[in-house]
Amino acid sequence: MNVPMSELYVLLPEIFVLVMACVILLVSVYIPEQLRELNYQLAQLTVIGAAVFTLGNSTGSTVVVMNSMFIHDPMSIVLKAFIYLITFTVFLYSRQYLQDRDLYKGEYFVLSLYAMLGMQIMVSACHFLTLYLGLELLSLSLYAMVAMQRDSQQATEAAMKYFILGALASGMLLYGISMLYGITGTLELQKLSAVIAEGNIDNKLLVFGLVFIIVGLAFKLGAVPFHMWLPDVYQGAPTAVTLFISAAPKLAAFSLLMRFLVDGLSGLHSDWQAILIILSILSMGLGNIVAIAQTNIKRMLAYSAISHAGYLMLGILTATKDGYTASMFYTIVYALMSMGSFGVILLLSRAGFEAERLDDFKGLNERNPWYAFIMMILMLSMAGLPPMLGFWAKWSVLNQIVLSGFVWLAVLAVIFSVIGAFYYLRVIKLMYFDKPESTEAIVANADMRIAISLNGLGILALGLFPQMLFQICSKVF
Amino acid sequence: MIKLIFYFFAATLVFSSARVITVRNPVHAALFLVLAFFSSAVIWLLLQAEFLAIVLVLVYVGAVMVLFLFVVMMLDINLTTMRVGFARYLFTGILVGFLILVEMFLVLDSSFFHKEGLALLPSIESAKNLESSSNTFALAQVLYTNYLYPFEIAAVILLVSMVAAIALTMRRRAYSRNQNPAQQVEIKRTDRVRLVKMPSSTSAD
Secondary structure: OOOOHHHHHHOHHHHHHHHHHHHHHHHHHHOOHHHOHHHHHHHHHHHHHHHHHHHHOOOOOOEEEOOOOEEEOHHHHHHHHHHHHHHHHHHHHHHHHHHHOOOOOHHHHHHHHHHHHHHHHHHOEOEHHHHHHHHHHHHHHHHHHHOOOOOOHHHHHHHHHHHHHHHHHHHHHHHHHHHHHHHHOOOEHHHHHHHHHHOOOOHHHHHHHHHHHHHHHHHHHOOOOOOOHHHHHHHHOOHHHHHHHHHHHHHHHHHHHHHHHHHHOHHHHHHHHHHHHHHHHHHHHHHHHHHHOOOEHHHHHHHHHHHHHHHHHHHHHOOOHHHHHHHHHHHHHHHHHHHHHHHHHHHHOEOOEOOOEHHHHOOHHHHOHHHHHHHHHHHHHHHOOOOOHHHHHHHHHHHHHHHOOOHHHHHHHHHHHHHHHHHHHHHHHHHHHOOOOOOOOOOOOHHHHHHHHHHHHHHHHHHHOOHHHHHHHHOOO | OHHHHHHHHHHHHHHHHHHHHHOOOHHHHHHHHHHHHHHHHHHHHHOOOHHHHHHHHHHHHHHHHHHHHHHHHHOOOOHHHHOOOHHHHHHHHHHHHHHHHHHHHHHHHOHHHOHHHHOOOOHHHHHHHOOOOOHHHHHHHHHOOOOHHHHHHHHHHHHHHHHHHHHHHOOOOOOOOOOOHHHHHHOOHHHHOOOOOOOOOOOOO
């Protein structure tokens, strides 16, 4: 088989990121200390370049290349575009934080770029092998990034937990994949769904493989009862890494769910629907209730991530096109909100001080009203109050499950959401009605200030005009 | 003749595997494991899976087990503490082992796993077509063509693990005594040797 150039052209963003990551790896070894800024600039250039290549090739049609292992479809383009946007912003937000902690090294950017490459591969994979390998590339880079602050015992512990549970989850996923391969004789998602549609195979056998796959996916997504790693990792990792983990990989996890369950196993949707319902109820419940008891804001946001994973699954479990659209919208909105919230935490941190306790937010309004306002927008949006973007995200998934006839599930979701509103509103109360504990000035570079303001105002503006973002998602399916 | 070879190496395999868990000295256990790998490699050779056999010897015996032996030798394992509680856990261990055995029989004997259910595997026919050419050739044929993309991703994963390992373990310590070959070569005689004029002692007569 010769690989024609037209096929490689489709792969251009991935090839570009890989080459640039290797270039940065080499450059970072040879440049002197004072030119470290070059790593950052090259990394940002890579993300922009990848975005140009991806969007430059978005014809709207679906192309399958590399022996039907790589798919270039509207969903992958949209998700990739947001992954680039988030990675770009994450680099921008974490710059000051990394410089203060001696983590501003080539390795951070190289590993982030490899993680991004892994996400790109996952998002446009249509073969079990590439899905799995992309996932491993992402996870392996993330394990290393969590452990990068080696003098911190917390970070080392978090990395160890993440690594062991992640390896276990990969094992589960692989076991499920091998079962399905043994039964259907194919690893290609399209062929798999065709074989299942023929209906010659015993359903029990397929469900046996499906259960293992869902366990693996739930681990990666952080859904209850496979969430144990998430709070420790969010809390233990350097905040810049938590910021990265909390945003972009959620998009990749969403595509993982879509590829496995919808593209590959849509024939079994009545089986996975039941499993997802249980997972999402548990995640929404436990995530929202346990988050109330947290005093560490990173840990609180980790439990919030668990609950949001539950809401995210609501749309997928309807097994309708509108449901997938709603889920995708929810995932993108959540990633943007989470990015903003951790951005504010990074903003309040300074050399030798981590703003990770809830008490560190006390009286933020007196110290800096603008950042308090941004944080308020983000928290209101996370809680799902109108007119923020988060409200429309919750509204769209709830709307879809009501339309599919799961009214009781929607009621449960709303109840848990109301419970969850408590801890988001508590942050606002601390910021506006409590006395500040510290009077230290909040210093930030101009680019950081602009980006965080845009992030917060964007959530508000898109909340006023949700159609803009929603239409992008609805065109995909 | 082939049967004779098979039974010989199969017996060796069973024997050495049993010795791995019964022998007391961990170094001996590791060496028995090497023997077990080696005899299973021979059995694979008998099945005409020569590539797998060679890889098993090269990777497991050559690399993994040597590393393992190093680790075993470096660690000071106290055998008496390891055997504490052996009798206490013996019953639970046997129970769990028995349960696993029963489960295996139940699953494998059930109607789910009959050959008809698994007959869709495509590799069986394609493997028959390959009998003429060698194993290695057949593997390479698909590895670098059909599976080029995942192969490349796997290479990137290896690169990432290397970068991660170095980033996590390399530390420049102030007190580390490393050599700088360039400096060593550039050294001049005058940097090291100082000629000192000593007043010649006028020997007493």
